[in-house]
Amino acid sequence: MKKLIKFQFVLLVILVIFTSTDGKTETNKIILSEQGSFAVGGTININPGSFDPYNPTTAGQTFHGDHAYVFYQIPENSRKLPIVFWHGAGQFSKTWETTPDGREGFQTIFLKRSFGVYVIDQPRRGNAGRSTVESTIKPSFDEQLLFGMFRIGIWPNYFPGVQFSRNPEALNQYFRSMTPNIGLFDTNIVTNAVSALFTKIGPAILVTHSQAGGPGWMTAIKNQNVRAIVSFEPGSGFVFPEGEVPSPMPSATGTLEGISIPVGEFEKLTKIPIILYYGDNIPEKPTKSPGEDNWRVRLAMAKLWRDVINRHGGNVTLIHLPELGIHGNTHFPFSDLNNIQIADLMSEYLHEKGLD
Template sequence: MLAISIIVFTQCTTKDNSIIIHEQGSFTVGGSVITNPGTFNPYNPTPEGQSLHGDHAYVFYQIPTDARKYPLVMWHGFGQFSKTWETTPDGREGYQNIFLRKRFPVYLIDQPRRGDAGRSTVSASINPIPDEQQWFGTFRIGIWPDYFEGVQFARDKQTLEQYFRSMTPDIGAIDVNVNAEAVSELFDKIGQGILITHSHSGGMGWLTAIKNQNISAIVSYEPGSGFLFPEGEVPAPMSSAGGTLEAFDIPMQDFMKLTQIPIVIYYGDFIPEELNSNPGQDGWRVRMEMARLWRDCVNKYGGDVTVVHLPELGVKGNTHFPFSDLNNVEIADLMSEWLRDKGLDN
């Protein structure tokens, strides 16, 4: 009977592998309104006297049966949208379904001015510039047109097609404060939860945690910018073949808020230990180095930050997207173990 109870408690799938969803829906959070002065005439519509609601985040959520206490809020990286966490480019289940099966409520974000949150209050110009081969390298799949040996990425044409088509433009300039405020309002709405970030949203995740104490923990996959240090303790800029990486300072009272929650950072494979002439790889060398300096600084003040370089665990071949690579179930299990160790899988 005990074994049967455990199985029922830890799964929300049926014998045919269906996921049982208790509730799902979508909504927007954050944003602002701009207006055009004047008087609106319904018989002669002009911009005068009308409004525009924009700069909000779009959120799609699913709550499984027997849901765990803390929802997972998943925030995409640069040039991406909520598709990041859905079906993988090669057609397997992504983090959305993997963690629904683990009974976590899952909230997927499209940040302001991106994807389904494309209603912007600022002007934008979108130029169709061919650049996908550059991203192939920056995301560490290989050096175009060759794949890295042992890379955890399917090499068929259709997978690459889906991968490239998962990118989307910004409808207006990226504003880290607008984005952080919108995600903070999401945590105001849902209460305590765990923030999962990727790449560019990593730095915005730190900002959001400073704004909102409902963030109980952060899991950050390959943060690439926005590292926050106390005033007077910012490391020198780091040079690489991929450009220069700079950190930022914040007041100590804000920095100390980052010491109050557990944080884990994961980096994948193909990151060189020393200066490398390939920009797509070398840029991540300094980002991982900065993440380790940031870990040391947060922990010096009583924090709980862990930086995991997956190859050091014997997990090899991962790209910039470990959560959608061929071994994403293994990567998800590592995250599950961390959540359990921190008492966050109730």
């Protein structure tokens, strides 16, 4: 029996090496059968009255807004399930494209690994800027704060061994990879649009980052075409069954609370494999560094969330990368210097779960 397990383990390692090597050493070519973009979901508002094309006013005109914008690429001989990539707060599709230091991001890495890829700008963000609500956008001086919140370091110092390039141009690209909300962030609007995407494209794997974590669970509850979720550093929107919400968790950046939903809704999340990845420099005990303390409670909440789902029969894995001996990751493991290693972990997981 022990021998059989050992044999299976060796087989797995070989498989993993093969998968991994495919990703790393694949020729530099990308062979696409199709690519393009579309808007999906959204609403149409109609202004009362009658439109006169020879004397136009706003009367009788329409406004299409609150859709998501999606850029997709389908490789030759693609795998069965494509991957939908959903950015975090302040970010847009760029987060999955070229990394701040100019290497391939998950969009291209997983394309080369033969997955169809769909990269989203959620409603009211980036190219999906046609918002149905009015909004005033002020440039705010926030970059040194974000350097800390995104756990690159404690400004102006980088964390020792952090997986982020010291080239100043990398930081320039990083700061320019943000774009504001155009109109309030609205969970219902963003999940409706992403659910509409899954209805349009059929079964797929959802990959979320940070703020998209919570809306990601809600999308999976809304739409059974979400066949698995890979969530990088989900930070909020942890949903729990009524009566099982954990105590609020105070931190240096505020108090994190779970969200109560009916158990029947919650249990839809037990039907699909879900994996969460967290990077480095997340302490276990309170600290006065806001960026680190912020993620302390979010990781702690995520662990409780995993436990509650799994108690209800779910299939949630939480990987805190340093526990695997993988150090230095920031809030963006998928674009960090070791993002091929992180992609390999994700490929292994998808393979284990029969999702590739």
